[in-house]
Amino acid sequence: TLPHLAQGGARASAGVRRFRSILEGVPSPRAPMKFQRAAVAIGALSRSIVVHAYDYGEVLAKSILFYEAQRSGSLPSTQRVNWRSDSAQNDGSDNDVDLEGGWYDAGDFVKFGFPLASSATLIAWGLVEFDSGYKKVGQFEYGLDCLKWVVDYLVKCHTVRRILAGCHYAHADARCLRKHTVSPSC
Numbered sequence: 001t002l003p004h005l006a007q008g009g010a011r012a013s014a015g016v017r018r019f020r021s022i023l024e025g026v027p028s029p030r031a032p033m034k035f036q037r038a039a040v041a042i043g044a045l046s047r048s049i050v051v052h053a054y055d056y057g058e059v060l061a062k063s064i065l066f067y068e069a070q071r072s073g074s075l076p077s078t079q080r081v082n083w084r085s086d087s088a089q090n091d092g093s094d095n096d097v098d099l100e101g102g103w104y105d106a107g108d109f110v111k112f113g114f115p116l117a118s119s120a121t122l123i124a125w126g127l128v129e130f131d132s133g134y135k136k137v138g139q140f141e142y143g144l145d146c147l148k149w150v151v152d153y154l155v156k157c158h159t160v161r162r163i164l165a166g167c168h169y170a171h172a173d174a175r176c177l178r179k180h181t182v183s184p185s186c
Contacts, residue, residue, distance in 0.1 A: 012061050057136075061137070064139060067119070068080055070085075071089060072103065073102070076099065088109065092156075102150060103119070111153075116154070126143070
């Protein structure tokens with residue numbers, strides 16, 4: 001194994017040893033040739049497994065960019081996803097409520113509360129538990145901005161005590177052929 005992959009290599013070797021010990025328990029004299037060939041192929045394959053070192057800073061950056069790309073409303077000047085434009089700036093206006101903001105779900109015009117809140121919770125948890133990692137790779141402030149965007153929307157959605165408002169224009173979703181990334185309205 002390579003020096004910087006020693007731990008991963010040890011894990012792979014342990015896996016190979018376990019696989020071989022399992023094979024030793026199989027009665028090989030009577031085993032069909034196909035099985036023996038498959039076992040040899042799998043054994044050779046498992047020896048060639050290499051544990052790759054990932055750039056977790058890039059992974060965090062792309063994760064946060066994903067949420068920036070899902071933003072709804074008037075986009076801030078700090079928006080890094082430059083192919084997105086403002087969208088759904090009048091959400092809630094039909095009921096005299098400002099529901100601009102939040103994230104779209106799955107790249108459409110829907111903003112579901114539970115998935116949105118779940119994602120925000122996981123982002124917040126990550127920022128709290130791994131703040132030094134986010135800071136080390138320069139993503140902590142972007143993470144906070146990402147979280148603030150969605151929390152501001154959730155606060156707006158709490159229009160009346162015990163009521164959480166939301167937006168979904170099913171008919172607009174169905175008849176709109178262009179994505180909100182091209183045009184803010186259909």
